Amino acid sequence: MMDPLSSIVTLLKPKADFSKVVQAAGTWRIRHEEIGNPFFCVVLKGSCEFTLKGDEPICLTSGDFVLVPEAHAFIVTSSQPPSLEEADTVPIKTAASTYFVGETECELNAHLLIGHCQFEAPDSKILVSLLPNLVHIREATRLTTLVELVIEESLTQRPGRESVLARLLEVLLIEAFRTKMDTPDVPGLLVGLADERLAIAIRKIHQDVSQSWTVNQLAKEASLSRSTFFQRFSKAVGCTPMEYVITWRMAVAKDLLRRQTYTMATIAERVGYQSASAFSTAFSKHTGQPPSKFLLEANLASNE
Template identity: 30%
Template sequence: MDVFSDVVATMKSGRAKLTRSRYNGRWGSRYGPYPGAGFHVVLEGTCWLVPPSGPAVRMSAGDVVFLPHGSVHGMSSTPDCPLEDLLPALSMTDALVGRVNRHTLPDIAPALDDTLLLCGAYRLRRDVVHPFLRGMPEFLHIPTHRVQHTELHAVIDLLGINTVEDRPGADAALPALLDLLLVYALRIWLEAQCPEESGGWCAALKDPAVGAALDRMHRDPARSWSVRELAESVGLSRTSFAERFTAYVGQSPIAYLTWWRLSLASRLLRETDAPIASVARRVGYTSEYAFAHAFKREYGTPPGSYRRTARETPAPHQDAHAGPEDR
């Protein structure tokens, strides 16, 4: 897998949950905080995102907003509309898609168009969140009506069809569509909105040398990479490569490789029944003892105990980030 695919794979636990909410009149809802990454998709009408800080942002049909840190924010009919706390949201164990809701502030009925939103959240395991995600801003607003991204437009159209209409197979189609929504939203941000001059992972993934080295680590984590070998593979001296990599990524090449191997191992322990010795080999450790020692140093518990605990206690879930229940 390439770096970007691995980032997406490691940031999610379980499947996303969403609710479709139709609002009319004047309305305002407050969301978060929650231990996950939230999103809103405007299917019809217009509304305003009230971010954790800064001015409100107008959103139109087709727009997407992604909130990678689960920060408190609001969605409303106008930027100055009061925000109401949500009623308890549907739990992550309920149906994949919640019901259409209507929510209008009483005794106020200006001529405002209906707004249809998809609001939801991805579970995150905070113990394996990739540093790429940690370095993202509080929210990403992707105004799809202003950009030519046919893939994202297609996903939004299909999400609308499979949530607004009660069609056979929707529960099978929606998880894949939500994964695609996440991939395309993050890709657009990285390619069009993430400035290289900001440094960090924006610069790392776009830099020809550092990006190529990261790609090699992710595609073959079991290989016994050395800094010299990685540097030669991207056409730099050992010293220049190490300094450049550390400046962008925030860790030395070997420190990041070790973190990535153990992060991958944690996912294999949670999601597969592979023996611990097999997991160790798959992530580049020839000795099960050395793997167990490194894993305990990173996660505070041996691999076997980590696997048992992860299976006995599901990843912490958040509310559906999805609007109030039907009034």
């Protein structure tokens, strides 16, 4: 069975949007607003500053990797950024997927690999909420190699290109998140998985979503008292154990519905409900619409 991190990344269905190589010189500032899609960046040479809206600037140097699962607004600038009064820099395309920013008369001060992708899962926001807002890893040799492979594959038109890119992105995301587990900061799945006891319970939820889990059962799996488990899980993951169970059940249910190969009764059984009506009630309460309407909208979206 898939581990929790792999299963969430797989259900997110990452798809390559675009990637590019950026060379920069002098003072420069690139601003992105309201993208809403995953963004990742590797610094091959030089340095720069990265600022996610609402956070303090991060100094990135050679070998650094940054991933933002849902990048609504961020700024990338030279280490000595231009004044606030100066206009943002417009990247100039110099070759296929290669851009220059800054001042042409100055020496290069940054060589970046930048990529954007999309999560095709319609419930991606729910799954992304379990992940950290920002992943910053230093000396990210393995991740740099993966980003290079993504860019190389995106520039080709070889058979199987889309499938290869999707798998590469899955590996890239899993590698980034599991590396981040060594230094978790805010509540979420990674913090839960970093806790040895909680990780056992989380894996059980993902390995057998058909099980009618209770807090008592999960606490027993984690070898903790009910109250200790409940408090520890809620603090680490950012939601109660049963909220997590239902979130995961509904994510799996949506995936099964989109496949259109299972009856409602089979899906209900697979995600831990004793009848199709009980599943329909839970699905409607959680998503705001019955399974039949979700399936209809999914069909219309796929035919557009």
